[in-house]
Amino acid sequence: MKLRAKWMAFLCATLVPVAAFALSRPIGRDIELPKDYDPGKAEAIRKVVRDEKFRFVDGIVSYWPPDWGTRLSFEGDAASLNEFFAELRRLDGIGLRLILYRGRNDELRRDSAWQLDYSHARPDQLTLYLNLNSTNLDFYKVTFPEWPAK
Numbered sequence: 001m002k003l004r005a006k007w008m009a010f011l012c013a014t015l016v017p018v019a020a021f022a023l024s025r026p027i028g029r030d031i032e033l034p035k036d037y038d039p040g041k042a043e044a045i046r047k048v049v050r051d052e053k054f055r056f057v058d059g060i061v062s063y064w065p066p067d068w069g070t071r072l073s074f075e076g077d078a079a080s081l082n083e084f085f086a087e088l089r090r091l092d093g094i095g096l097r098l099i100l101y102r103g104r105n106d107e108l109r110r111d112s113a114w115q116l117d118y119s120h121a122r123p124d125q126l127t128l129y130l131n132l133n134s135t136n137l138d139f140y141k142v143t144f145p146e147w148p149a150k
Contacts, residue, residue: 027059031070031118041093045126048087049116054080057112069119073112078141081114081130088116088126089145095125096145103131113137 029050033042049056049072057073074084088096103111113134117127132139 023064024060024062027061027070027072029056029059029072031072032061032068033118034120034123037123038093041091041124044091045094045118048084048091051087054084067119067121069117069121071118072116073114074116075113075136077136078138081137082141082143084114085128085143085145088128091126093124097125097127098144099127099129100132101129103133105133105135 031042031045031049033045048054055075057075059070059072061070062068074080076084088094105111111131111133113131113136115129115131117129119125119127130142131137
């Protein structure tokens with residue numbers, strides 16, 4: 001009986017991380033939008049994230065209820081970020097939220113210069129996370145957009 005309990009504990013310990021990972025999946029230069037999302041807005045957003053002038057690093061879609069979302073990671077310098085800001089600000093009917101954070105760069109995680117986040121909970125808003133610890137960004141050269149949008 002003890003052997004059976006040990007095997008059950010082993011199986012649970014190995015399968016729980018697999019089940020948790022199944023709630024997220026990698027994605028390329030795309031955003032998983034709701035099925036009924038406005039096609040014009042969807043194409044405008046995708047045009048920005050698919051633009052090759054912005055160096056795409058990685059993307060992930062998370063299905064963690066209640067906040068399903070897509071997060072795309074980008075690298076670049078202040079000029080590239082300024083251009084990315086400008087493109088996002090041109091999107092009609094889409095709000096932009098900015099979050100500054102201190103990213104990590106260690107053996108466990110390497111955060112990119114900036115990340116774009118789309119959440120199904122806020123369908124008409126994009127969130128841009130700026131990594132204050134990024135060595136690629138000179139924040140003195142970043143031009144933050146006018147708030148609120150025109």
